Amino acid sequence: MTLLQDIGALAEIYDVAIVGAGPAGMAAAVTARAQGLSVVVLDRGFAAGGQIYRGLGNSPLAGRRDLLGPDYWKGEALLDDFLGCGADALHQASVWYLDASRCLGVSQGGAARIIAPRHVILATGAMERPMPIPGWDLPGVMTAGAAQILLKTSALVASDAVLVGDGPLLWLLAAQYLAAGVPPKALITTTPRRRLAQVAGAIPGFLASPYAAKGLALLWRVRRQVRVLDGSGGVEIRQHAGRLQVRHHGGAEEIGADHVLLHQGVVPEVNLARAAGCPMVWQATSGCWAPQVDAWGNTGLTGIAVAGDGAGIRGAEAAAVAGRLAAREATRALGVITGAVRDAQSAADIRALRRLQRGRDFLDRLFAPSPSQRAGSPEAMACRCEEVTGATLRRAVAETRAAGPNQLKAYTRCGMGPCQGRLCGLTVGEVLAQHQGRSPAEVGYFRLRPPVFPLSLAEMASMPTLEEEEGRANRP
Amino acid sequence: MFRRLSDTGEAMLPFTLDGLPAEGRAGDTVAAALLALGHLACRHSAVGGVERGPYCMMGLCFDCLVEIDGQGNRQGCLTLLRPGMAIRLQPGRRALGQ
DSSP states (O other): OOEEEEEGSSOOOOOOOEOSSSSHHHHHHHHHHTTTTEEEEEOOOSTTTTHHHHTTTGOOTTOOOOHOOOOHHTTTHHHHHHHHHHOOEOEEEEEEEEEOOOEEEEEEEEEEEOOSEEEEEOOOOEEEEOOOOTTTTSSSSHHHHHHHHHHHHHEEESEEEEEEEHHHHHHHHHOOEEEEOOOEEEEOSSSSTTTHHHTTHHHHHHSTTTTTTHHHHHHHHHHHHHHHHTEEEEEEEETTEEEEEOTTTTTEEEEEEEEEEEEEOOEEEOHHHHHHHHEEEEEETTTTTEEOTTTTTTTTTTTEEEEEESSSSHHHHHHHHHHHHHHHHHHHHHSSSOHHHHHOOOOOHHHHHHHHHTHHHHHHOOOOOHHHHHHHOOTTTTTTTTTTHHHHHHHHHHHHOOOHHHHHHHHHOOOOOOTTTTTTHHHHHHHHHHHTOHHHHHOOOOOOOOOSSOOOOOHHHHHHHHHHHHHHOOEE | OOEEEOOOOOOOOEEEEEEEEEETTTTTHHHHHHHTTTTTOOOOOOOOOEOOOSSSSSSSSSEEEEEEEEEEEEGGGSOOTTOOOEEEEEESSSTTTO
């Protein structure tokens, strides 16, 4: 890998531009380079790894490997391959534009450029599903993923923390805090109590999956050592006397804490794919949008693929496999190998993907937030940026008969802030869907336009003129 | 409070917070350094003027905005702490020209 220092060091032409340096992006880069393609990886992080392997190459916990667990360190082999693969990498770079002709706008270090790669693989990964409960916008309330990032990069652990929600990441965080010797004060699970019975049919498939033994051991370890309050709906957080107070439905007591760490699953981070115009599909089981892709990650736009959790949540190992498949397909599309060679090279990966898919259906269904959790509480801030509450949203839906998210955005400003709807878009869709008696698929989503990350006027002004770009391209 | 587990001896990085001397560790983002010092809030929100602090730590929520070396609206979680940085908690909406 060649670490590019600034945006001016980007070549004019790449066979493949990969957005994101998590498992999917790294694996795609390694595979594409092995086929002889020129590759650039554009990544928002400080170093390769994405969120799951964040800080892996420079961990402050390298001397305490047990703490983060084996799944984290498993990423080292892939990271090493990536660092040695000969791709160009530009970190701290935001890709804010992509269109159907594969013009790609990127900014870094206060400057911006448009490049035109022959093929694009989006490996933008996942983000935590918004969890609009009252008080989720208070200082001291963060996501479980945020707490994990602080642990991986700065070896920081929140003492006196209450964990709220459900899903593998929340339990993993609890286990990591236990291993660190800083047990969470309590873990309040929000999955409805009857859910396990409802998804019982998927249990045998789960037990045969690679996740079962690991997941159950984790659950057992945490349950033995942490106070777990099960199936609590109606969780509310308020600030009182400089501390957070957590109340949950059915619990008479309030639990005081310095930190509250929230999690109700992860969803694909799709703003760039959506703004580029990739056709999207609603994934009803997990309640989220994903780009429509085929088995190779091809979207509806020629030469633009999506690999990894950004195309649907399957986890880090599956993301790396999907990255390799997308890279081989890119190689085929660019005429370097035939379809038959691509298929032959990919047979083992396709088998691996099938194995990794086993058991995921159970996890998706077990931890899917209920409709009321997805729509959020009326008392909670639905749109954090523009400070629009759930109640304001509901009033606007009722009074204005807004047909869809875009009208609701015009009426209330929800989704208009700097996060560009990432933390309210799913909530808005659910509120509309439930009011109208339709599915979120029918309600649709905000119309996203570039830039998908804020771009300063100075960055825009720094962009080369058309004449300068042409002059550069014509240079021998 | 956040507790620091690391004992790998990262360098201490001096910076100023609202003009007062402060310290973080090499490898910290600005957001992490402020959290480690106990500043759970880093700004007042643009619309309601209420306290907000980092939420996602991965560059998506824009709740960790601070002023760094005179420039407002910087995402603390996407900025590595550098020695000598002048960091200010952000009071509401950023003024034009800042």
